[in-house]
Every structure is written in C-alpha cells, then in structure tokens.
Amino acid sequence: MIALLLRDLTLATRAGGGFGLGLAFFLILCTLVPFGVGPQGGTLALIAPGILWVGALLACLLSLDRIFALDHEDGSLDLLATAPIPLEGVVAIKAAAHWLTTGLPLVVAAPLFGLLLHLPATATPWLVLSMLIGTPALSMLGAFGAAITVGLRRGGLLLSLLVLPLYIPTLIFGAEVIRRGAEGGSTVTPLAFLAGITAAVLALMPFAAAAALRVNLR
C-alpha cells in the first residue's frame, strides 16, 4: 500500500501530473474576487470565509477525475483489483494521495489567500484548522464520485454534479468556523460538526467507493 501511495505521489509530481494545479486555481480565484466585488476591505472580509471554502471545493474538484480514470485507461485498475491489496485500501490510499497533492498545499497556502481577501488576522488560525479538518473529506468524497464515474466518457462533468452537493455540509461548517473565529465567538460546535463529517466520510466512503469500482470493472 505504501508502494501505491509513493507511486501516486511520484506521478503527481512528474510531467503532466497536475501537482499544484489546484493551488494555482485557488490563487487565481482569490485574486479575481477582489476585482469582482471591489477592493473595500469590509466587504471582502465579510465574504472571505465563504469564498475561501468555495475556492477550496473547486480547486479540489479539478483533479478528482484523475483519481481512477487514468488507472482505468491504462489497465492498472484491473491489475490492482487482482492484487493482494483490498480495493477499499486502494481507494483510501488514492484519496490520501489526492489529499497530499491537492488538499495539503491548500491548507499550507491558506493564510496567504486569507490575506488577499482581507480576512482578519484573528481568523487565520481558524482558517488553517478548518481546512486541515475539512479537506480530507473533500478528497474522500471525491474518490467516491470518481469511482462511480470511472470508465464513463466525459465522466468529469458528471463527477462535478455528483460530488458538489455532497460537499455542502463541509462547506457550511467549514465557513462557519472561520466566520465565528473572525468574530471572536466560540468555534466548538461547527468544528465538532466538521470533524464529525470528515470522520464519518473517512470511515464509510472507502467501502462505498470500492463497491462502485467493482460494479464498474465488470
């Protein structure tokens, strides 16, 4: 399983691997928003939590269809299905690799993007924390969507439609953590919900995704 994780990370950093794509997209989004809504700090600070989380969702979405589609095209997925690794493990590892190449860079770069959107400095730790807790759920839900659409032509579009609604709870509670953090209120409740959603997704989705893969491999 470590071998699979290392291979996916290696592939992501090689030519055409798409590493940094999500990050660059996030950066562009965060620089475009001030142009669109005007540079008034007050307005920007108000909408920053929502923009940051929506940006993270979309950045995550960019590379989701690659999780299984590439392995399906070159036959690796068939071979992995007959390998001694359980398919659930394959799903978990591939979601982890996706998070390490897409989610983690977003978490690390989030304070900078918060700055671009006039997010108050007091909210920055909450921004990083909510991203750190919330983004693993994005990768795992995305892996589930990718497993359902694997092998479909133009599956990426369908994938977006399937996965984005599933991201709503994470979006709501993730943005709420930052908003309350900015106002200096208690963040315990939304954080607990955010962590609960992530934990449930991480526990259940590998099985759902593996079942979807088995059906699609037939």
Added chain:
Amino acid sequence: MSLVAVRDLAVARGGMRAVEGVSFSLDRGEALILRGPNGVGKTTLLRTVAGLQPPVAGEVVVGDDSVAYAAHADGLKSALSVTENLRFWARVFGRTDIDAAIAAMNLGGLLERPAASLSAGQKRRLGLARLLVTGRPVWVLDEPTVSLDADSVGLFAAVLRAHLAGGGAALMATHIDLGLGEARVLDLTPYRAKPGKAETPAGFNEAFA
C-alpha cells in the same frame, strides 16, 4: 489438487450471456489455450476467472491470491521508467526481486527509459515481465503476444514454459501458435450461449451493469 477448477460456468457481457456450460480444470504445470471467433466471450471468461466480474452461473474455484491477470492494457505509467514500473508492481505483490523478470524478458537495455518512449512491443514485454514479479502461480493471459515480434514471442514461450515447469499454470486466449505442444486447447464455439435465451436483467444492478 488443481489450481483452477471451473464448473458449468456461464458468463455474461453487457447483460447478454456469452458462453455457458464451460467446465475445465488446471493442474500444476498445465496450460490451457482458449480459442474461438471474435466476440465469443474469451475475454469475459478470462475476466471472470481472474475475479474481475462475477459468474452468471456455475462456479470458479481458484486459490486466494493465486491469479496474475494480463490483458490488452499493460498497466504501465508512461511517466515512470521501466524499473520504476516493475518495482512498483513487485512491491504491490509484496516482492522485491525484479532482476530475474528483466533478464527473462530481455529488458536490460531499457531500464531507465520512461515507459512513454517504449515501442508497443517493448511495452508488451514490460507488461509480461510484470507477471513474473507477481510470483503468482496462475497466469490468466488475454492475447499475450499482441504486438510482439517473432523473437519476443519465442522469449515469452520460453518464460511460459519455465513457469509451467516451476509448478505454475496458465490460462490464455491467443490466436497464434506459441509452440507449446503440451498445452491443451479448448474451443469455445460449441459453448456459445443459445440465442433467444438472452438473459433478462435480474434486477437493478444487472440492468445498469
């Protein structure tokens, strides 16, 4: 104790039965070659034996973790080198030795080349070398010799013979003569599913499979 036992197997492709009533068994050191016209269901049968899809009827008995499957796609990553590709598959199957496979499939001169720059035949040789690093006893091969030149076909036949001599077994679909005199041949044409008995979707899953 046979490595593979198939009893009264029926397989379906896209909800339609392809072949039915197929039975055979493979012991150590045995090879079975499936023949039949295009579309008769050779690939579907092989995928069923490899466990990639469930049988419609009958049963397939193979040991846990005993099948190595090789199909038209070789499962190679074009951004990785020959060594990296092979080492990855070896580690997935919990093994470390890839030198024997490299020597057997004559890949020695290509080790650092990225798989993207290999020719179709060289990719195929790398894909077949992957079988060796899995260390699995049962090889399920779908057209293993596609795009191989005559020398490489000879090389592969030798590898296959060594695998059989070492107590392995092979089930393959191929149209060319590998020169394996000892291999049995099973023609699937008589097992073609009777028309008019098209499988009605058994339920939601079948209807959308």
